[in-house]
Amino acid sequence: MSMVGRDVYDVDVFNVEEVYQLFELTKHFKGILSRKVKKVPALRGVTVCTAFFENSTRTKISFDLAAKRLGADTVAFSASSSSLKKGESLKDTILTLDAMGIDLYVVRHSEPGTPKFIKKYTKAIVINAGDGFHAHPTQALLDNYTIWEKKGKIDGLKISIVGDIQHSRVVRSNIKLMKMLGAEVTVCGPKTLMPLEIEKSGVKVSYDINEAIDGADVVMGLRMQLERQTSGLFPTLEEYHKLYGITKDRLSHAKPDVIFMHPGPMNRGVEVDDHVADFERSVVQEQVTNGEAIRMALLYSVLGGRMEE
Amino acid sequence: MRYLIENGEVLIEGKFQRKNIVVDGEKITDIIENNPHDFNGKRIDAKGQLIIPGLIDMHAHLREPGYEYKEDLESGLKAALNGGITTVACMPNTRPSLDSPAAVHSLKEKAKVLSLARLEVIAAATKGREGKELTEMGTLAQAGAIGFSDDGDPIWDPHIMRRALEYASSFHLPVIDHCEERALSRDGSMREGYYSNYYGIYGIPDAAESVMVARDIDLANLTAGWVHIAHVSTGKSVNHIRHGKGKRGKISAEVCIHHLLFTDKDLEDYDPAKKLNPPFPTKEDQEMLLEALMDGTIDIIVTDHAPHANWEKEVEFQRAPFGIIGLETLLLQLFKLSRKKTLAFEKLLEKVTSAPAKLFNLAGRGRIERHYYADLVLFDPMDDTTLTNSYFRSKARNTPYLGKTLQGKITQVMCGGKLVQI
Numbered sequence: 001m002s003m004v005g006r007d008v009y010d011v012d013v014f015n016v017e018e019v020y021q022l023f024e025l026t027k028h029f030k031g032i033l034s035r036k037v038k039k040v041p042a043l044r045g046v047t048v049c050t051a052f053f054e055n056s057t058r059t060k061i062s063f064d065l066a067a068k069r070l071g072a073d074t075v076a077f078s079a080s081s082s083s084l085k086k087g088e089s090l091k092d093t094i095l096t097l098d099a100m101g102i103d104l105y106v107v108r109h110s111e112p113g114t115p116k117f118i119k120k121y122t123k124a125i126v127i128n129a130g131d132g133f134h135a136h137p138t139q140a141l142l143d144n145y146t147i148w149e150k151k152g153k154i155d156g157l158k159i160s161i162v163g164d165i166q167h168s169r170v171v172r173s174n175i176k177l178m179k180m181l182g183a184e185v186t187v188c189g190p191k192t193l194m195p196l197e198i199e200k201s202g203v204k205v206s207y208d209i210n211e212a213i214d215g216a217d218v219v220m221g222l223r224m225q226l227e228r229q230t231s232g233l234f235p236t237l238e239e240y241h242k243l244y245g246i247t248k249d250r251l252s253h254a255k256p257d258v259i260f261m262h263p264g265p266m267n268r269g270v271e272v273d274d275h276v277a278d279f280e281r282s283v284v285q286e287q288v289t290n291g292e293a294i295r296m297a298l299l300y301s302v303l304g305g306r307m308e309e
Numbered sequence: 310m311r312y313l314i315e316n317g318e319v320l321i322e323g324k325f326q327r328k329n330i331v332v333d334g335e336k337i338t339d340i341i342e343n344n345p346h347d348f349n350g351k352r353i354d355a356k357g358q359l360i361i362p363g364l365i366d367m368h369a370h371l372r373e374p375g376y377e378y379k380e381d382l383e384s385g386l387k388a389a390l391n392g393g394i395t396t397v398a399c400m401p402n403t404r405p406s407l408d409s410p411a412a413v414h415s416l417k418e419k420a421k422v423l424s425l426a427r428l429e430v431i432a433a434a435t436k437g438r439e440g441k442e443l444t445e446m447g448t449l450a451q452a453g454a455i456g457f458s459d460d461g462d463p464i465w466d467p468h469i470m471r472r473a474l475e476y477a478s479s480f481h482l483p484v485i486d487h488c489e490e491r492a493l494s495r496d497g498s499m500r501e502g503y504y505s506n507y508y509g510i511y512g513i514p515d516a517a518e519s520v521m522v523a524r525d526i527d528l529a530n531l532t533a534g535w536v537h538i539a540h541v542s543t544g545k546s547v548n549h550i551r552h553g554k555g556k557r558g559k560i561s562a563e564v565c566i567h568h569l570l571f572t573d574k575d576l577e578d579y580d581p582a583k584k585l586n587p588p589f590p591t592k593e594d595q596e597m598l599l600e601a602l603m604d605g606t607i608d609i610i611v612t613d614h615a616p617h618a619n620w621e622k623e624v625e626f627q628r629a630p631f632g633i634i635g636l637e638t639l640l641l642q643l644f645k646l647s648r649k650k651t652l653a654f655e656k657l658l659e660k661v662t663s664a665p666a667k668l669f670n671l672a673g674r675g676r677i678e679r680h681y682y683a684d685l686v687l688f689d690p691m692d693d694t695t696l697t698n699s700y701f702r703s704k705a706r707n708t709p710y711l712g713k714t715l716q717g718k719i720t721q722v723m724c725g726g727k728l729v730q731i
Contacts, residue, residue, distance in 0.1 A: 091623050111625035112509035113579025132627070134509025172509060195506035196514070 004304040008127045009115050010135035011177040019181065023145050025297035026290065032069070033293055042305035043072040049102040051118075052129070053079040053090075053109040058264065058288065059129050059138070063106045066295035070305060075102075090114070094121045104303060107131070125302050133169050138298060139263055140173035142291040144181060146283055147218055149290070150259050155182030160212045160254075162246055163222030163271050164193045166233075170263045171222065175201050188212035189222075189244055192233040209244050216254040220261040221246050224271045237270055248275035259283050310334075310726065311350025317360040317687065320662075321677055323655050325359060332683040335726040339679060353721070355687055362662040362677050363395025363684030363724060364640060367429075367669060368460070368485075368539060368563060368611035370632070371397070373416070375404025380616040380704050382416065385636070386425035387731045388614075388703035392637040393686035395724045396674055397614075398429040401438065402461035408433035408444045410452040417453045425731070426724060427684075429671070431456045434473045434484055440465050443476055450480045455669055458485035460539055463521055465491070470525065474534030474558075483537040483561065488521035488546070489587065498627045499588045504573040510627065515594070518587055519545035526550065529558030537668075538562040540613050542587035544597035551606045561668055562606065564598050565613040566642045567633050570649075571709070581622045581629035582707045585613075599650060602660065608668055610660040612639050616705030634708050637701055640686065641694055641715040648716065683726040692718035702731055 003021075006013060014022070032038060048067040052060050060076070067074045077097060097105075104125040107115045112134035115126045130136040148154055159178055165171050165187050178185050179202050186204040187194070188211075199205050206212040213219055224240060234240050251258060260282040268277050276282070299305070312332040318325040321340070331339035333350075371385035380388075389397040399416070401407030407416065413430045420428035432454035436442045438461070446457055457477050464470045464486055473484045494517040499505050501512020522538055526549055529536040538550060541562050554560045571589045583589070590598065601607040615632025622629050635642075639661065647654040666675025673682045695714045698706065722729040 089620070089624060109625070111627050113626045116579050117625055132509050169509060172506070196501050196512065197503040198506060200503040201506070 003301040005125060006302045007115070007119055007125055008137050008298065008302065010128065011137045011140050011173050011180070016180055019141070019144070019177070022141065022294065022297050022301060023148055025300065026145050026294045029296040029300070030290065030293040033289065039069050039071065041071040042300055042307065043067065043070040043303055046072040046103045046303055047101060048072045048074045048104045048106065048299065049077055049097060050074060050106045050129075051077045051097070051108070053107075053114070054130070056108050056130070058291075059108065062288070062291045063129060063295050066292050067299055070296055070299060072299070090117065091121055094118050098122045098124065104299070127298065127302070130169055133167055133172065135173045136169040137173050138291065138295055139170050140177040141298070142287055142294045143174055143220070143261060143263070144177050145294050146261065146287050146290050147259070150283060151217060154178065157183045157217040158186070158215055159183045159218040159220065160186045160188060160216040161220045161222065162188045162209060162212060162244060164224055164228060165189050165198065165222070166193045166195050167225070167228065168222050174220070175203055179203075186212045186216070190234050190240070193228065209246070209250060210253060213250055214253050216258055218259055218261060219246060219251060219254055221266070221271045222263070223265060224267055241270055245271060245273060246276050247273045248279070251276055251279070257281070261287060263287070312353055312683075312726070313345070313348045313350060314353045314355050314360065314685070315344050317355030317358045319360040319677055320362065320655060320658060323659060325655065330360065330677065330685070332723070332726050335682060337677065337679055337681050337683050340677070357689060357691065358720060359688040359690060360677065361393070361640075361658055361686045361688055362675055363686055363722070364393050364661045365396040365665040365671065365675055366394045366612050366614070366636065366639065366661065367398045367609060367665050368565070369397050369399055369614035369636060370402065370616065371399040372616060373403060378618055378704075382419055382428070383423055383425070384702060384704045385614070385616075386420060386423055386428065388634075388636040388701065389426035390722050390724060390729045390731055391702040393640045393688070393719045393722055394426060394636055395684035395722070396427040396429060396671060397636065398431055398455065400431055400458060400460045401433040402459075406433045406438045408436050408438065410445060410448040413449055413452040413454050429455050429669070431458050431460070431485060433457065434459050434464060434477075435469060438462060440469055443469070443473055446477055446482070447480060450482060454482070456483045456485050456537065458487070458539065460485060460487045463487050463489045463491070467524055467528065471528050471532060474528055474532045474536060478532065478534040481535070483535040483559075485537040485539050486521070486525050487539045488518050488525060490517045490520050493517035493520070497588070498584060499576055500573040500591060502573060502591055504576065508576060508579070510576065513588055515543040515545055518543050519549060522546040523549045526553035526558070526560055529553070529560055530556045531558070533557045535559035535561070540565040540568065540587055540611070541598065541601075541607060542568050542590050542594070544594040547597050547601040547606060551601065554606070561608045563609045563611045564602060564607045566610055566635055566639055566646075567613070568598060569595065569602075569610070569646055570642055579626040580709060581624065581626050582633065582709050582711070584626060584629050584631055585633050586631035599652070603652070603656065608660070609665045610643070610657070612636055615707075616703055617707050619706060622707045632707065634703050634705050637703060638696065638708060638710050638715070640688065640719060641717050644690065644717040645715055683723055685723040686719060687721040689718045689720050690716070692720075694718045
């Protein structure tokens with residue numbers, strides 16, 4: 001089925017076949033990104049608005065570049081420079097933006113469900129670029145694409161995700177997509193940072209990092225925020241690192257060809273040690289490049305871009 | 310005015326029976342089998358209609374005084390009648406709160422003048438609903454209050470709760486507690502569990518309710534007081550109530566209609582109109598609530614009618630206030646519930662008619678019987694109702710049913726022998 005016009009609230013708006021279609025397209029666009037002239041006129045005349053109601057640098061730049069490389073016009077809306085601070089409601093903000101003729105919104109917001117909320121007030125396509133702890137579908141797509149590229153498959157792989165599971169939209173979308181594509185997922189972290197009934201999502205839960213990493217094809221670390229400690233969810237960052245830090249020693253119990261992933265930004269000395277951060281099979285930078293390519297593939301697919309130049 | 314309501318199926322003693330009702334003045338004066346040839350008064354043909362006692366809702370927020378932009382007494386009481394509710398009890402979380410005999414008295418007087426649905430008032434249990442000092446419960450009772458509650462907020466301090474139960478019980482009146490341990494519910498917006506995780510919404514654990522239910526039951530049994538647990542929403546609370554009944558204290562409980570029809574899964578659209586406190590239960594807990602309702606552990610069904618302005622609700626889910634309106638959908642929802650869960654409609658109706666009347670000693674109401682008030686609802690089960698914007702008499706529209714069509718239609722409402730025209 002055509003993906004044109006599809007709103008992307010989370011990864012579950014796609015079926016497996018469509019995900020692999022996106023991956024093939026991503027491969028194509030990644031080729032374009034390695035050219036000298038990194039631009040195709042596939043989305044000329046289309047206006048993309050990056051509406052970021054929460055601070056973000058990487059995701060916003062990534063979407064902005066992806067749209068520009070396809071020849072779309074982009075406008076940026078950010079909360080700091082917006083009238084939201086003057087008390088305008090999100091509903092009115094969207095109605096105003098919409099009157100300017102936007103074809104697609106890329107939305108980042110601290111509240112879950114905001115992309116669906118925005119869709120109530122616009123006919124434009126809505127892509128979720130992260131809503132609270134709910135979802136971050138393009139991050140999950142780029143993570144899975146990276147795994148697919150490195151390992152040649154996802155089905156049957158053992159993937160371990162370590163860290164603050166509770167407060168991570170990256171994990172929520174990744175679990176959905178990895179399960180969809182047939183991976184065996186283990187999540188690991190202190191119980192205070194583990195959502196209630198997470199096991200019902202079809203993942204294995206471990207509170208022992210050695211057990212979680214043992215025999216893994218992929219190990220993914222997550223950013224640990226200092227405020228989790230101050231709100232009493234674990235005693236100290238030192239103890240966290242001692243119990244759940246991804247170290248070179250611990251990673252040696254994974255498969256010999258294990259890859260290390262992290263959605264960034266990394267806290268060295270907290271969730272990872274320096275060795276792992278600079279590990280030769282770390283794909284952290286590659287994730288960023290792939291992020292741009294997959295966002296191109298996604299924009300191209302939902303906006304119905306044309307390939308002929 | 311005299312009426313003969315004939316050929317309808319009348320709810321008497323828990324069964325729909327073909328009877329004719331004679332109304333004279335504000336009361337039912339006779340229930341007869343035959344259709345008299347001569348009748349000195351107006352005849353109402355209720356063929357094909359169910360005739361139900363006027364519904365009694367013991368938990369509604371009518372917002373007056375202080376929040377008239379959400380609802381006021383007049384719009385609230387009109388909404389009640391529009392939904393077939395002829396007696397409605399309002400909660401005291403107004404501004405200022407209903408914590409003084411004068412406030413209770415003036416609200417009751419105003420309702421009398423309006424002459425719409427009958428108003429009962431639940432007064433604040435503590436001054437200003439601050440949970441610190443008891444209100445003048447004796448004088449409030451004399452002014453007409455039928456119970457005490459800080460609803461919207463729990464009575465957090467266990468010692469104050471103990472004293473409230475002791476003091477209120479000398480007037481044979483209940484303390485109605487909104488059980489919610491705020492240290493556990495924190496910033497939550499829906500029930501914590503698989504779906505809160507899936508939707509990425511901060512969760513409220515079921516224990517936030519049940520730990521306080523357990524406390525209240527123990528305190529009621531300590532003091533031989535009467536605690537009425539408001540809007541029970543968890544299986545754990547049901548178990549506490551079931552085990553707590555039949556001892557020294559009097560334990561009663563209510564369930565909100567929305568908790569019987571929606572579950573946590575239904576929040577997939579992040580519709581702020583579905584945001585409720587306590588939040589929608591899990592499917593398993595909903596089954597336990599229904600079972601508790603059927604075996605009498607839960608005594609009554611209420612609406613917890615909680616009107617809000619559109620601008621308050623049309624915001625991001627977690628930022629929206631809690632609450633759903635219910636006065637104008639209750640009867641249709643009960644009918645839907647009976648069909649969905651194949652529960653006897655008669656049994657569900659008991660929970661909004663005779664059961665609350667008996668529990669709260671509302672004389673002459675809740676039954677279709679000689680000498681009872683002619684508070685009646687004519688309901689056509691074959692027709693349906695589309696809940697358009699203009700259907701509602703409430704000022705608010707915060708309901709997931711807005712624009713939807715539900716089976717059944719209220720065709721006429723009589724309150725105190727007067728046909729309702731609103």
